[in-house]
Amino acid sequence: MTALRKNREFTADKPRDTAARSPRLPRYTSYPTALQFGPLAGQDHVAWLRALPADEPVSLYFHIPFCDQLCWFCGCYTHIANQYDPVSRYLETLLAELALTSSLTGRKKVSHIHFGGGSPTILEAGDFERLMNAVREAYEILPEAEIAVEVDPRTLSREKVAAYGRSGVNRVSMGIQDFDDKVQKTINRIQTAGLIEDCLRWFRTAGIEDINFDLIYGLPNQTQETIRETVLQTVFYRPSRIALFGYAHVPWMKKHQAMISAETLPGQIQRQAMFDQARKTLVDCGYQAIGLDHFALPGDSLIEALDDGLLRRNFQGYTADKADTLIGFGASAISSLPGGYAQNSTDMRVYRQSIEAGESPVVRGVAVSPQDILVRQLISDLMCYQQVDPEARLRESGLSYDFTREFRALADLTRAGYMDRKDSMYRITEAGRPYLRAICSVFDNYLPANFEENPDILYRCLHESEG
Numbered sequence: 001m002t003a004l005r006k007n008r009e010f011t012a013d014k015p016r017d018t019a020a021r022s023p024r025l026p027r028y029t030s031y032p033t034a035l036q037f038g039p040l041a042g043q044d045h046v047a048w049l050r051a052l053p054a055d056e057p058v059s060l061y062f063h064i065p066f067c068d069q070l071c072w073f074c075g076c077y078t079h080i081a082n083q084y085d086p087v088s089r090y091l092e093t094l095l096a097e098l099a100l101t102s103s104l105t106g107r108k109k110v111s112h113i114h115f116g117g118g119s120p121t122i123l124e125a126g127d128f129e130r131l132m133n134a135v136r137e138a139y140e141i142l143p144e145a146e147i148a149v150e151v152d153p154r155t156l157s158r159e160k161v162a163a164y165g166r167s168g169v170n171r172v173s174m175g176i177q178d179f180d181d182k183v184q185k186t187i188n189r190i191q192t193a194g195l196i197e198d199c200l201r202w203f204r205t206a207g208i209e210d211i212n213f214d215l216i217y218g219l220p221n222q223t224q225e226t227i228r229e230t231v232l233q234t235v236f237y238r239p240s241r242i243a244l245f246g247y248a249h250v251p252w253m254k255k256h257q258a259m260i261s262a263e264t265l266p267g268q269i270q271r272q273a274m275f276d277q278a279r280k281t282l283v284d285c286g287y288q289a290i291g292l293d294h295f296a297l298p299g300d301s302l303i304e305a306l307d308d309g310l311l312r313r314n315f316q317g318y319t320a321d322k323a324d325t326l327i328g329f330g331a332s333a334i335s336s337l338p339g340g341y342a343q344n345s346t347d348m349r350v351y352r353q354s355i356e357a358g359e360s361p362v363v364r365g366v367a368v369s370p371q372d373i374l375v376r377q378l379i380s381d382l383m384c385y386q387q388v389d390p391e392a393r394l395r396e397s398g399l400s401y402d403f404t405r406e407f408r409a410l411a412d413l414t415r416a417g418y419m420d421r422k423d424s425m426y427r428i429t430e431a432g433r434p435y436l437r438a439i440c441s442v443f444d445n446y447l448p449a450n451f452e453e454n455p456d457i458l459y460r461c462l463h464e465s466e467g
């Protein structure tokens with residue numbers, strides 16, 4: 001048994017002013033979360049890659065940080081490309097990074113590939129195929145692998161979709177956000193239903209059947225009525241999976257979001273009502289709610305993973321991917337390795353120069369301890385299954401850990417009616433559902449300072465309903 005000390009320190013580079021201005025708790029797509037990332041030496045990243053278990057399949061993530069036009073709500077890491085040259089140049093660096101990384105990992109089996117952004121659809125058809133061919137040369141893509149692309153419908157074409165089909169892409173996530181004209185205008189993202197229908201036809205022709213829709217609630221000028229219409233229109237197209245993200249308005253971090261006036265944003269109560277209504281409509285229409293913000297139809301791999309106890313959380317949200325290792329490629333991409341999290345430089349020039357010098361482009365990250373891995377499992381149990389049995393997970397881990405603080409908070413949540421308890425299992429009740437991430441934060445040993453100073457779990461719930 002290993003006795004471990006709980007680490008309640010903050011890393012030096014934590015953006016304190018951001019934490020002060022944004023009381024939001026993390027969405028727990030990782031643990032420790034990105035708030036804990038600090039400087040990480042390239043050689044640590046290299047050592048972690050070299051130490052990957054030989055026969056275990058891995059997942060790959062490729063970040064394409066370019067878009068044609070800036071959406072005012074965007075919280076992603078991207079650049080506006082007025083010409084194709086920077087994209088071409090970036091692709092060359094990405095290919096070089098792939099060669100560099102595979103020389104360290106060897107030719108591993110791959111169970112899952114995800115192209116995210118920005119907008120991967122900005123890549124021309126031939127360039128996407130070139131990248132996929134390079135991946136096939138560097139790694140062994142398993143026959144059952146999922147190959148997914150995030151799609152901006154406005155930059156898609158029949159040729160690009162045909163190239164995806166030839167390259168083995170079998171899932172696409174379409175950035176829909178909202179179908180309402182007025183909302184689309186306020187977020188600087190006009191895309192007609194006709195365009196979405198063209199894309200769906202192209203996917204069908206290319207044999208791509210697994211379609212996700214990304215929707216956002218809490219956008220400017222959205223009302224209960226517009227959200228209802230957007231959800232009904234979505235249901236009409238019957239995507240197999242839907243992500244319904246809460247709009248994150250952080251204009252102090254994403255300057256362009258200042259184009260959205262705060263007065264046009266729905267308040268917390270309205271946001272919650274929008275989410276609840278959308279959830280009810282989707283469930284009534286045959287979708288199963290999954291975790292914080294996902295919905296899927298029976299037969300979708302997310303439902304199968306949920307039923308098999310294999311649902312997990314990753315940087316894209318929820319996933320059926322079984323691999324323990326995710327290798328990220330591209331500027332700002334994060335790798336999740338057994339040794340820890342490692343993030344490539346977000347500075348395009350630094351990223352390119354590192355690769356050209358044959359060096360790791362990683363600049364930030366955090367090593368994970370056995371204690372972090374235990375807590376990650378507990379948070380994942382809550383995020384994916386809305387229940388947690390800390391003692392059972394502790395026994396499985398073989399660690400020793402003092403849960404006094406956590407049990408006190410769980411008892412408070414139980415008294416408030418947000419959780420119920422059967423033996424050593426705690427379950428989130430219907431009344432506790434809006435407080436999912438606050439409930440997860442019970443186990444978080446690195447809480448943002450504003451919550452650290454106010455450790456009462458019910459205070460955290462009050463300030464952190466999912467709306």
Ligand SMILES: C[S@@+](CC[C@H](N)C(=O)[O-])C[C@H]1O[C@@H](n2cnc3c(N)ncnc32)[C@H](O)[C@@H]1O
Nearest residue numbers: 073074075117118150151152175214245247248
């Ligand atoms: C990289 S984008 C998807 C691909 C493509 N760039 C697009 O927008 O169609 C990933 C998704 O993140 C979500 N997103 C972006 N900014 C957000 C924000 N500030 N708050 C909540 N969700 C956001 C959107 O739903 C978006 O579809």
Ligand code: SF4
Nearest residue numbers: 067070071074076118
């Ligand atoms: S939401 Fe998507 S298309 Fe819009 S700017 Fe962000 S990454 Fe680009």
